[in-house]
Amino acid sequence: MSDAEHVSIWMRPERPARGPKPAYSRARITEAAVRIADAEGLEAATMRRIAADIGAGAMSLYRYVPSRDDLIQLMADRLMGEIDVEGMPSGDWRADLVRYADGLRAMWLRHPWIATANRALLGFGPNQLRLIEAVMGVLDPHLPIDENLGLMAVLHGYVEGAARDEVGWIEEVRRSGVGEDEWLARSRPYLRHLLESGEYPVFSRIALEANRPRMSRDQQFRYGLERVLDCIATSLPASLPPALPPG
Amino acid sequence: MSDAEHVSIWMRPERPARGPKPAYSRARITEAAVRIADAEGLEAATMRRIAADIGAGAMSLYRYVPSRDDLIQLMADRLMGEIDVEGMPSGDWRADLVRYADGLRAMWLRHPWIATANRALLGFGPNQLRLIEAVMGVLDPHLPIDENLGLMAVLHGYVEGAARDEVGWIEEVRRSGVGEDEWLARSRPYLRHLLESGEYPVFSRIALEANRPRMSRDQQFRYGLERVLDCIATSLPASLPPALPPG
DNA sequence: CACGACTGGGTACGTTGTACGCGGTCATGA
DNA sequence: TCATGACCGCGTACAACGTACCCAGTCGTG
Numbered sequence: 001m002s003d004a005e006h007v008s009i010w011m012r013p014e015r016p017a018r019g020p021k022p023a024y025s026r027a028r029i030t031e032a033a034v035r036i037a038d039a040e041g042l043e044a045a046t047m048r049r050i051a052a053d054i055g056a057g058a059m060s061l062y063r064y065v066p067s068r069d070d071l072i073q074l075m076a077d078r079l080m081g082e083i084d085v086e087g088m089p090s091g092d093w094r095a096d097l098v099r100y101a102d103g104l105r106a107m108w109l110r111h112p113w114i115a116t117a118n119r120a121l122l123g124f125g126p127n128q129l130r131l132i133e134a135v136m137g138v139l140d141p142h143l144p145i146d147e148n149l150g151l152m153a154v155l156h157g158y159v160e161g162a163a164r165d166e167v168g169w170i171e172e173v174r175r176s177g178v179g180e181d182e183w184l185a186r187s188r189p190y191l192r193h194l195l196e197s198g199e200y201p202v203f204s205r206i207a208l209e210a211n212r213p214r215m216s217r218d219q220q221f222r223y224g225l226e227r228v229l230d231c232i233a234t235s236l237p238a239s240l241p242p243a244l245p246p247g
Numbered sequence: 248m249s250d251a252e253h254v255s256i257w258m259r260p261e262r263p264a265r266g267p268k269p270a271y272s273r274a275r276i277t278e279a280a281v282r283i284a285d286a287e288g289l290e291a292a293t294m295r296r297i298a299a300d301i302g303a304g305a306m307s308l309y310r311y312v313p314s315r316d317d318l319i320q321l322m323a324d325r326l327m328g329e330i331d332v333e334g335m336p337s338g339d340w341r342a343d344l345v346r347y348a349d350g351l352r353a354m355w356l357r358h359p360w361i362a363t364a365n366r367a368l369l370g371f372g373p374n375q376l377r378l379i380e381a382v383m384g385v386l387d388p389h390l391p392i393d394e395n396l397g398l399m400a401v402l403h404g405y406v407e408g409a410a411r412d413e414v415g416w417i418e419e420v421r422r423s424g425v426g427e428d429e430w431l432a433r434s435r436p437y438l439r440h441l442l443e444s445g446e447y448p449v450f451s452r453i454a455l456e457a458n459r460p461r462m463s464r465d466q467q468f469r470y471g472l473e474r475v476l477d478c479i480a481t482s483l484p485a486s487l488p489p490a491l492p493p494g
Numbered sequence: 495c496a497c498g499a500c501t502g503g504g505t506a507c508g509t510t511g512t513a514c515g516c517g518g519t520c521a522t523g524a
Numbered sequence: 525t526c527a528t529g530a531c532c533g534c535g536t537a538c539a540a541c542g543t544a545c546c547c548a549g550t551c552g553t554g
Binding site for chain 2: 006010011115116118119122124129132133136137140145146147149151153154156157159160161162168169172178186187189190194200205206214220223224227228230231234235
């Protein structure tokens with residue numbers, strides 16, 4: 001009953017006052033879990049597997065973490081720590097936001113399983129809070145907090161949506177167990193059926209364009225990002241926007 | 248071996264040619280699964296539970312659906328069918344996109360569990376394809392397909408990101424088992440700790456603003472949406488944009 | 495009318511998260 | 525100094541899950 005009061009992992013202290021020295025730590029457990037999830041997906045990071053990885057018994061993990069769900073929250077916050085926002089209100093708001101967007105997307109591509117960790121986004125862990133301070137601090141001097149929140153929703157939504165698309169494809173192929181080429185080959189009959197039905201002209205155009213892509217994935221991402229930043233620029237007051245980017 | 252070739256549920260025909268009349272159908276199973284997920288979350292929609300709901304034995308479902316993952320894909324596409332895009336290239340591109348955005352967000356709020364269905368977005372089911380045709384058809388006459396895709400990524404990313412935030416909160420409270428007020432009350436000590444530490448000034452500003460919100464959730468969503476649409480408007484050629492919306 | 499492709503569904507297996515309880519350890523208060 | 529009890533690691537156990545396998549019954553087709 002006393003433990004049930006903690007509604008979030010961040011409210012529960014890792015170390016109690018008394019007792020013998022613990023052999024592991026939340027950080028070590030989280031590290032192992034992230035390593036496994038990177039290599040084989042989040043579903044492979046079971047409690048037993050993580051415990052075996054650090055040489056512990058399965059149930060020992062529950063001395064450090066109340067549930068697997070909370071552990072995943074710890075993992076997500078650890079990932080947020082990888083994003084470099086050092087010295088972030090630098091004066092050039094556009095450069096700052098590009099750096100944040102690129103860093104966030106790169107982190108997603110390094111850890112595709114983050115897309116399946118649903119509670120990753122709202123848990124106010126320390127790294128998440130650090131990101132909020134740094135990134136929202138960029139526009140904070142120029143905008144009321146309401147508008148800042150709205151514009152960040154647009155930026156963050158774009159980056160995460162784009163990353164989710166890329167990563168979803170990666171995970172789809174990984175989960176199917178066959179290689180990317182094989183996956184494409186097996187999908188071809190259905191694709192052909194869609195194209196030949198003639199009912200999906202726009203989709204057909206997309207599919208045919210995708211066969212000879214004129215923009216790399218990075219370029220596609222950058223195109224949309226610059227569009228979002230242009231949008232943000234028009235919402236700023238009479239500040240000096242940096243000239244259009246070198247694109 | 249012959250079945251394993253189907254890499255997607257949409258490539259697998261529901262009805263084979265011969266044999267006795269089946270008692271159920273994919274549509275009926277999907278309907279029951281959606282109803283359960285709406286009421287108790289996606290994790291409550293287990294195979295046994297769904298089967299019991301329609302009066303079938305647990306294993307009978309596998310005559311219609313190869314796996315639970317594929318069933319979830321069917322559920323997701325069924326949800327896409329709820330979004331009204333009738334007669335969608337209507338001539339007023341801005342009104343069309345607002346209608347789509349509102350419909351998508353409303354659908355998410357009706358079915359919060361969609362946030363946890365990770366493969367929902369890439370499975371080219373019939374309703375998904377119908378959406379693509381209608382929504383991308385709106386800007387298709389005015390833009391090359393590449394730019395259309397880029398702008399749709401911005402729009403879709405914003406709507407889905409905003410919906411995901413709202414829904415994540417709803418699901419967080421639901422999963423905690425306690426009511427919303429109780430959840431807030433239990434989080435207050437941690438929030439107070441964050442505020443009093445003085446390390447998170449921007450976050451503090453957000454938290455204090457949230458105590459006396461000047462915009463409803465709907466209004467917040469609309470603010471960002473209009474911003475995104477403004478952004479899209481500047482990317483259109485010399486077409487006639489409708490005047491700024493009644494906001 | 496016999497065949498065999500199909501049906502619904504019961505049984506069973508492997509894996510999961512985790513509740514519970516054991517014997518050992520160590521900071522603390524008498 | 526030493527007994528106390530809070531904490532440790534962890535083995536056992538259980539309920540619930542997805543689903544492989546098998547069976548007897550059904551029905552379109554030769």
